[in-house]
Amino acid sequence: xxxxxxxxxxxxxxxxxxxxxxxxxxxxxxxxxxxxxxxxxxxxxxxxxxxxxxxxxxxxxxxxxxxxxxxxxxxxxxxxxxxxxxxxxxxxxxxxxxxxxxxxxxxxxxxxxxxxxxxxxxxxxxxxxxxxxxxxxxxxxxxxxxxxxxxxxxxxxxxxxxxxxxxxxxxxxxxxxxxxxxxxxxxxxxxxxxxxxxxxxxxxxxxxxxxxxxxxxxxxxxxxxxxxxxxxxxxxxxxxxxxxxxxxxxxxxxxxxxxxxxxxxxxxxxx
Numbered sequence: 001x002x003x004x005x006x007x008x009x010x011x012x013x014x015x016x017x018x019x020x021x022x023x024x025x026x027x028x029x030x031x032x033x034x035x036x037x038x039x040x041x042x043x044x045x046x047x048x049x050x051x052x053x054x055x056x057x058x059x060x061x062x063x064x065x066x067x068x069x070x071x072x073x074x075x076x077x078x079x080x081x082x083x084x085x086x087x088x089x090x091x092x093x094x095x096x097x098x099x100x101x102x103x104x105x106x107x108x109x110x111x112x113x114x115x116x117x118x119x120x121x122x123x124x125x126x127x128x129x130x131x132x133x134x135x136x137x138x139x140x141x142x143x144x145x146x147x148x149x150x151x152x153x154x155x156x157x158x159x160x161x162x163x164x165x166x167x168x169x170x171x172x173x174x175x176x177x178x179x180x181x182x183x184x185x186x187x188x189x190x191x192x193x194x195x196x197x198x199x200x201x202x203x204x205x206x207x208x209x210x211x212x213x214x215x216x217x218x219x220x221x222x223x224x225x226x227x228x229x230x231x232x233x234x235x236x237x238x239x240x241x242x243x244x245x246x247x248x249x250x251x252x253x254x255x256x257x258x259x260x261x262x263x264x265x266x267x268x269x270x271x
Contacts, residue, residue, distance in 0.1 A: 010064035011051040017221045019048055023061045024243065059233065083119050084231060086112065090129040208241055209249050214267065
């Protein structure tokens with residue numbers, strides 16, 4: 001008999017994996033039950049529940065019962081799919097707020113900041129990313145407006161390159177001349193678009209690559225953490241692209257980046 005550390009730990013046997021796969025492909029429980037020899041979906045439902053899963057009506061799939069208890073924590077860390085995309089893009093080194101705003105459909109970085117503030121996030125200059133607001137919202141609004149004023153001042157500076165540095169009390173702002181870096185910054189500015197394409201992944205709809213790959217389809221079950229699964233589902237729904245195409249594009253990009261470029265090109269050339 002298999003011993004499990006947690007009684008609520010999900011059991012991924014062959015039948016459960018098959019049910020999860022078919023549901024992901026859009027087949028309803030009644031048809032899945034018939035395929036597997038059950039009289040109706042309720043008998044199938046009882047089996048899956050005994051394996052520590054419960055039915056999620058929003059996702060239209062079974063999820064581990066532990067997720068039901070941790071759902072509030074998940075919602076606290078990632079309030080919306082677009083907010084999670086913003087935070088993810090800012091984790092990239094050298095991420096540019098204006099470019100991220102444009103790629104996610106905002107008119108400018110100020111609209112992006114307002115969106116994030118409305119969902120309970122504020123800009124953290126030290127982490128160079130948005131973080132969950134703790135404390136009074138009014139204070140956070142004032143801080144965010146100050147950040148926007150700083151960004152606007154940077155935007156309007158043309159003759160000299162200046163860096164805004166907050167003092168220890170975070171109340172005053174002083175300008176530090178960075179003239180020695182002007183040649184380097186000019187070069188970076190001229191190549192801004194190329195650098196952004198390298199640093200920030202494309203998220204515009206319509207640019208998602210789709211591949212007609214050779215070979216037959218196979219089923220492959222992969223375990224992943226629930227926030228990543230939620231992100232895949234949200235992206236699939238919002239961008240109207242199948243999860244199969246998402247994983248195919250992601251894997252091809254991964255193999256190209258980490259040493260399998262020749263193998264990928266050979267596979268694509270065999271179509």
